[in-house]
Amino acid sequence: MSFGAFGAGAAAQSNLNIAMAEQELVSSAEQHWCMTLLFKFTVYLTQEMVTTLFNNIVDSCHKKCIPPRYTEEDLNKGESVCIDRCVSKYFAVNAKIGEKLSGAAQQGQMVR
Amino acid sequence: MSSPEAPQNPMSGGLFGNTPPEAVIMQGIMESCPAKVVISGGAGFGLGLAFGTFMSSVDWGSNTEEFRNLSTREQIRLTLKDMGAKSYSSAKNFAVVGAVFSGTECLIETYRAKNDMWNGISAGCITGGVLAARAGPQAALFGCGGFAAFSAVIDYWLRHHD
Numbered sequence: 001m002s003f004g005a006f007g008a009g010a011a012a013q014s015n016l017n018i019a020m021a022e023q024e025l026v027s028s029a030e031q032h033w034c035m036t037l038l039f040k041f042t043v044y045l046t047q048e049m050v051t052t053l054f055n056n057i058v059d060s061c062h063k064k065c066i067p068p069r070y071t072e073e074d075l076n077k078g079e080s081v082c083i084d085r086c087v088s089k090y091f092a093v094n095a096k097i098g099e100k101l102s103g104a105a106q107q108g109q110m111v112r
Numbered sequence: 113m114s115s116p117e118a119p120q121n122p123m124s125g126g127l128f129g130n131t132p133p134e135a136v137i138m139q140g141i142m143e144s145c146p147a148k149v150v151i152s153g154g155a156g157f158g159l160g161l162a163f164g165t166f167m168s169s170v171d172w173g174s175n176t177e178e179f180r181n182l183s184t185r186e187q188i189r190l191t192l193k194d195m196g197a198k199s200y201s202s203a204k205n206f207a208v209v210g211a212v213f214s215g216t217e218c219l220i221e222t223y224r225a226k227n228d229m230w231n232g233i234s235a236g237c238i239t240g241g242v243l244a245a246r247a248g249p250q251a252a253l254f255g256c257g258g259f260a261a262f263s264a265v266i267d268y269w270l271r272h273h274d
Contacts (some may be wrong), residue, residue: 065225071271077143077218078227103193 053094061086147219149211151222157203168195175207211238213263229267236263 006080075083140148179187217235221227240259244251 026246063218067228076221076227078221078225078231079221080143 057087057090060090113254116146125131136185145215149215152214153207153211156206156208159210160206161199164199165195167202167238168198208241209243212242213259229264229271232263233260260261 061083065079065086179190182190193263213235216238219233220234221231236259237256238253240257241252242253243259
């Protein structure tokens with residue numbers, strides 16, 4: 001870039017402008033990258049939470065509802081009913097404890 | 113997806129969640145209490161027909177003098193009518209027994225959310241008691257005990273054989 005008659009001052013200024021623009025670009029790219037990373041991490045955590053929840057429900061309802069002696073491969077009526085109720089109760093317990101936890105956290109916050 | 117211990121993705125329906133929804137609904141209907149009552153009643157009706165036809169060959173006083181004087185055609189007609197009536201009444205009885213037993217057992221199992229022999233035994237007691245109720249409380253007690261024992265034997269054989 002030759003600036004000829006405008007002199008070294010103008011060249012230095014435009015160089016500075018270019019440098020500032022580059023820095024802003026770099027920092028906004030970094031920001032964008034950070035946000036993407038955060039978003040992906042949140043998605044991953046949520047997926048992991050849901051998967052963990054699912055596996056916990058499957059494990060605990062299986063332990064509770066299905067006696068260890070298998071006489072047939074399909075679920076019979078008692079087991080189906082038990083599993084329906086088990087899942088429903090699990091979610092209800094989950095929600096209730098979540099309420100209490102958030103209530104306790106709120107109280108803790110207010111006390112502080 | 114290779115082993116049950118590997119974390120399962122809930123959105124893919126677990127490990128084998130690929131049954132078509134029609135099959136799931138159909139299975140649900142087949143296992144519901146009203147469907148069981150209808151199926152058991154129907155099976156009882158069929159069994160009662162066979163049993164009644166078989167038992168109507170036992171002579172219950174149709175070998176009278178005036179019967180023997182009728183023409184052969186008439187005798188056959190009357191015999192068939194008698195067979196039909198006995199089969200039908202026996203079929204109705206068996207259908208009622210089957211329906212009541214099955215319905216009661218299904219209700220008890222739904223209430224307890226368990227599947228063991230006590231469902232059948234309790235249902236047998238109730239069925240026997242209801243069927244014998246009009247003959248008095250002692251007959252109801254005997255009916256309950258007898259039917260419950262019968263159901264226990266059948267359940268035991270079904271669950272513990274081979």
